[in-house]
Amino acid sequence: MSATLExxxxxxxxxxxxxxxxxxxxxxxxxxxxxxxxxxxxxxxxKSVSGFSIMxxxxxxxxxxxxSIRFQGRELVGMAEPExxxxxxxxxxxxxxxxxxxxxxxxxIDVQMMETVLAHEKVSxxxxxxxxxxxxxxxxxxxxxxxxxxxxxxxxxxMRQRVAIAIALLHQPDxxxxxxxxxxxxxxxxxxxxxxxxxxAAELGTALIWITHDLSxxxxxxxxxxxxxxxxxxxxxxxxxxxxxxxxxxxHGLIGSVPSRNRRGTPLQQIPGMTPSxxxxxxxxxxxxxxxxxxxxxLETPAMAELAPGRLARCFHPxxxxxxx
Amino acid sequence: MxxxxxxxxxxxxxxxxxMTLLVFLGVYAVGDPVEILISPEADQLERERAIKAxxxxxxxxxxxxxxxxxxxxxxxxxxxxFNEPALRLIFDRMPATLELALGATFLALLIGLPLGLFxxxxxxxxxxxxxxxxxxxGFSLPTFWVGLMLIMVFAVQCGWLPSTGxxxxxxxxxxxxxxxxxxxxxxxxxPMLSLSLSRIGLVIRLTRSGVRENMVxxxxxxxxxxxxxxxxxxxxxxxxxxxxxVVTVMGLELGGTIAFSVVTESVFAWPGMxxxxxxxxxxxxxxxxxxxxxxxxxxxxxxxxxxxLSYSVLDPRVRLESRE
Numbered sequence: 001m002s003a004t005l006e007x008x009x010x011x012x013x014x015x016x017x018x019x020x021x022x023x024x025x026x027x028x029x030x031x032x033x034x035x036x037x038x039x040x041x042x043x044x045x046x047k048s049v050s051g052f053s054i055m056x057x058x059x060x061x062x063x064x065x066x067x068s069i070r071f072q073g074r075e076l077v078g079m080a081e082p083e084x085x086x087x088x089x090x091x092x093x094x095x096x097x098x099x100x101x102x103x104x105x106x107x108x109i110d111v112q113m114m115e116t117v118l119a120h121e122k123v124s125x126x127x128x129x130x131x132x133x134x135x136x137x138x139x140x141x142x143x144x145x146x147x148x149x150x151x152x153x154x155x156x157x158x159m160r161q162r163v164a165i166a167i168a169l170l171h172q173p174d175x176x177x178x179x180x181x182x183x184x185x186x187x188x189x190x191x192x193x194x195x196x197x198x199x200x201a202a203e204l205g206t207a208l209i210w211i212t213h214d215l216s217x218x219x220x221x222x223x224x225x226x227x228x229x230x231x232x233x234x235x236x237x238x239x240x241x242x243x244x245x246x247x248x249x250x251x252h253g254l255i256g257s258v259p260s261r262n263r264r265g266t267p268l269q270q271i272p273g274m275t276p277s278x279x280x281x282x283x284x285x286x287x288x289x290x291x292x293x294x295x296x297x298x299l300e301t302p303a304m305a306e307l308a309p310g311r312l313a314r315c316f317h318p319x320x321x322x323x324x325x
Numbered sequence: 326m327x328x329x330x331x332x333x334x335x336x337x338x339x340x341x342x343x344m345t346l347l348v349f350l351g352v353y354a355v356g357d358p359v360e361i362l363i364s365p366e367a368d369q370l371e372r373e374r375a376i377k378a379x380x381x382x383x384x385x386x387x388x389x390x391x392x393x394x395x396x397x398x399x400x401x402x403x404x405x406x407f408n409e410p411a412l413r414l415i416f417d418r419m420p421a422t423l424e425l426a427l428g429a430t431f432l433a434l435l436i437g438l439p440l441g442l443f444x445x446x447x448x449x450x451x452x453x454x455x456x457x458x459x460x461x462x463g464f465s466l467p468t469f470w471v472g473l474m475l476i477m478v479f480a481v482q483c484g485w486l487p488s489t490g491x492x493x494x495x496x497x498x499x500x501x502x503x504x505x506x507x508x509x510x511x512x513x514x515x516p517m518l519s520l521s522l523s524r525i526g527l528v529i530r531l532t533r534s535g536v537r538e539n540m541v542x543x544x545x546x547x548x549x550x551x552x553x554x555x556x557x558x559x560x561x562x563x564x565x566x567x568x569x570x571v572v573t574v575m576g577l578e579l580g581g582t583i584a585f586s587v588v589t590e591s592v593f594a595w596p597g598m599x600x601x602x603x604x605x606x607x608x609x610x611x612x613x614x615x616x617x618x619x620x621x622x623x624x625x626x627x628x629x630x631x632x633x634l635s636y637s638v639l640d641p642r643v644r645l646e647s648r649e
Contacts (some may be wrong), residue, residue: 055550089552096550101543106565106640115561116551151641167551 002251003030003070004174004207005054010067012053013039021281023049023166025231028304029224030035033174036201036208038218038239041228042275047211048097050228051177053092055211056084072174090120093168097180099160109136109163110148113205116170135166140196165197172204179211194221215258219243227251230286231278233304235309247313247320248290285315293317332639333633337626341619345396347616349389358609360594362405379405393617401619402612407606411616415598419620420500421491422590422597426582428504428517430575433524440570441532448537456529463526468585472519472592479515487512489594516593520586524578531574535567569639576632580625 012024014108024046026144039045052058054069056076069076071092076084088094096102104112114130117123123131136144139162152160161181168176178197182190198221201208212220219227219239227238227248235248244250256269273290285302288294290301297316363375376382380391395402401411405609440460444453460525492512494501503509539545548558551579587599598617605613637643 057546057549085552085554087552088550094550096543096547098543102547104544104548104562104566105570105642107562108641115553115557119552119554119557153642164547171478 003035004033004035004072005031005209005303006068007054008068010066010069012049012058012062013065014062015304016061016279017249021279022231022281023278024053025278025281027226027228027231027233027305029226029236031175031207031209033207033210034202034205036198036210036222038225039209039211039221039228040215040218040225042213044275044278046231047213047228047230047276048179049177053086054175055092056081056237057088057094057195072245077103083254086120089116089167089173090171091114091173092175092177093171093173095161095164095168095176095178095181098184099157099164099181100184101297102164103160104150107151108148109150109152109155110117113148113163113167115138115315116167117245120171131170135170136163138169138200139163139166140192141166150208158185161185161189161193162196165193169204169206170208171198173206175207175209176201178213179210180213183212183214184215187188190217197221215254221230221233227254230276230281232286232314233312234287234315235313241308241311245319247311247318247319248287249293249319250287252319254318331628333510333610337630338627341622344387344619344622345393346460346613350399352611352614353385355606356609358405358611360610396619401616404605404606404610404613406610406613411612412598412620414601414613415616415620418596418601420502421595422583422586422599424502425513425516425520425586425595425597426579427540428513429521429524429582429586430579432517432521434523434571434575437525437528438532441529442536442559443565444529445533445536445540448533457533460526460529463522466522468519468523468577468588469592472516472520472589475515475519486515488515515596516589519592520582520589524575524582528571529573532567535570536563539563539566554600563640566588569636572635572639573614573632576635580621580628583624584621597605 007030008028010024010027010176011022014021014023027046027050029037029039037048039050049058053064054071054076056079058064062231067077070151071087075131081099095229103109109194110129110132113135114125115164117128117131120309133144133148136147141147141159147155152163155163161184165181181197182193185193187211193215195247197208200206210218212218222239224236225239225242225251227235229243229250235246235251237247242251243255246255250271253269254273257271259268261301274290276286283301285291285298285300288298291298295317300316302314302316304312306312307320332359356365358379359372359376359381362379363372367375373382380388383391384456384481387629392402395556403409404411404414407414442458444456445505447453474490490512491501491503491509493506493508494503495505495509497505498504503513538557545558548562553562583598585599587603589595590597590599598620602614605617606612
């Protein structure tokens with residue numbers, strides 16, 4: 001069986017007056033049915049743009065300039081817009097970061113849900129309404145029938161995100177791209193939503209890309225993980241392996257900077273320096289200026305290499321000793 | 326909602342009271358109508374009789390109280406010139422002005438919304454730039470000049486459209502309307518266009534900026550992620566949001582359109598309230614001037630109230646707040 005989603009060497013560049021912004025410049029991963037991939041990185045590492053590239057929603061001046069995105073064997077890069085529109089919201093859905101902004105403030109919830117049903121299937125208004133109500137119930141919104149008649153401002157942030165998730169689930173898609181959907185919510189709500197999404201994705205066999213900067217979220221949720229830095233995936237593998245024995249110095253630093261019960265009392269490790277600007281990035285490893293292991297070899301751009309079974313990293317000096325230990 | 330309406334009505338009556346005082350004093354300061362109304366040949370006795378008949382012999386504060394007392398009973402005085410109730414004179418002329426102002430507003434929306442929508446969706450296209458340049462012209466060309474040019478071209482040179490009057494009218498609800506006959510419409514076309522020109526520019530600019538603000542919002546991207554067609558996104562999702570500022574501004578402008586149709590009505594000899602007020606000012610027909618100004622105040626208050634109410638229809642967030 002082929003993977004639900006297969007992204008190969010994706011490149012999405014923005015052609016601005018200040019120069020070419022290579023927001024995504026070499027992203028590869030694959031995802032099977034019912035699996036969850038955590039796409040992790042700092043702000044500006046290109047993780048959101050990767051998500052929008054899969055949705056075919058990259059706006060001017062941005063453009064996918066290379067690579068391929070195969071969804072159930074179909075190539076999405078260069079697909080005609082009407083065909084792509086047929087997939088969007090239907091087979092591939094997306095959940096956005098800020099639930100306060102994603103719903104149209106002047107349209108009722110039922111309008112915003114039913115139009116999604118009707119955009120992809122010829123069913124009656126009543127049937128569209130019934131499905132919308134069921135979807136609301138599925139994501140744990142109490143008395144969904146009445147809530148259909150509400151406007152977005154009558155919901156709290158967490159409830160709005162549930163509505164957005166319900167909209168994403170309307171057609172039981174094969175893939176959901178979730179772009180930091182819990183970042184704007186408080187921690188208790190975040191936990192509830194994570195559990196809910198995980199349960200629903202498992203029940204429906206939906207593959208999930210969970211974009212986040214929060215390693216602790218990924219740890220409990222994802223099967224696989226891909227770490228992004230300056231537009232490139234620098235390391236990927238299963239969650240347990242990557243979090244326990246990171247290969248790339250960046251991942252290593254990232255994990256070291258997260259507070260943990262196991263290292264009580266010791267000061268947190270920082271990664272020195274700042275994320276580089278991706279405008280006119282010089283060749284070579286983008287992390288070398290901040291990397292304790294960098295040397296002359298890092299002036300070349302390292303390629304993604306399989307350093308252990310199922311473990312890929314983009315580094316000349318990986319922490320292999322940790323992986324083999 | 327009821328509390329809101331009551332409070333607004335209370336505020337409105339305060340405004341009206343303040344306006345009566347201002348208008349009364351203002352008109353008093355403009356000049357003495359006796360000099361114009363009574364023929365120079367009249368002797369002292371006739372003069373005094375006339376002054377007494379008009380109630381001008383009383384001190385100003387008594388005149389004001391008499392006026393206020395009458396006004397409360399719906400009597401804003403009789404015109405010195407026509408010897409008719411001032412209100413009836415104004416109501417006779419009001420349909421002409423109303424249809425002109427409403428027609429101009431309607432035309433502004435009909436032309437302005439599509440052009441603004443286009444310019445907002447394709448901000449860099451050559452046609453959009455031409456539309457935006459045109460909207461600046463619409464803003465800045467003086468109304469009277471545009472009116473004269475229209476007459477020059479369409480009435481004098483081409484002879485297509487009549488340049489004065491209302492043409493054939495139809496009587497409905499006891500009022501005469503021009504817009505229901507072809508001849509009346511032909512008469513309306515030029516004054517309506519000249520009055521709506523600046524408003525077209527306004528609608529274009531409002532719509533364009535609304536489109537540009539809304540198209541980059543997350544809810545539009547989310548709508549696209551749902552797989553909706555571009556038409557549905559623009560005409561259902563974005564349009565509803567743009568209408569909020571457009572309705573507010575155009576509603577408030579409607580009062581101005583009615584009050585400032587004076588110039589257009591004078592240019593096209595359109596027998597509306599504006600023409601009446603200019604004529605009345607020329608002969609210092611105090612009751613008509615006062616009654617007209619009071620009418621305009623009432624009109625503004627009513628329109629503002631209607632705008633507030635329509636706002637709550639368009640924007641559900643406002644609806645909820647007023648309920649609390």
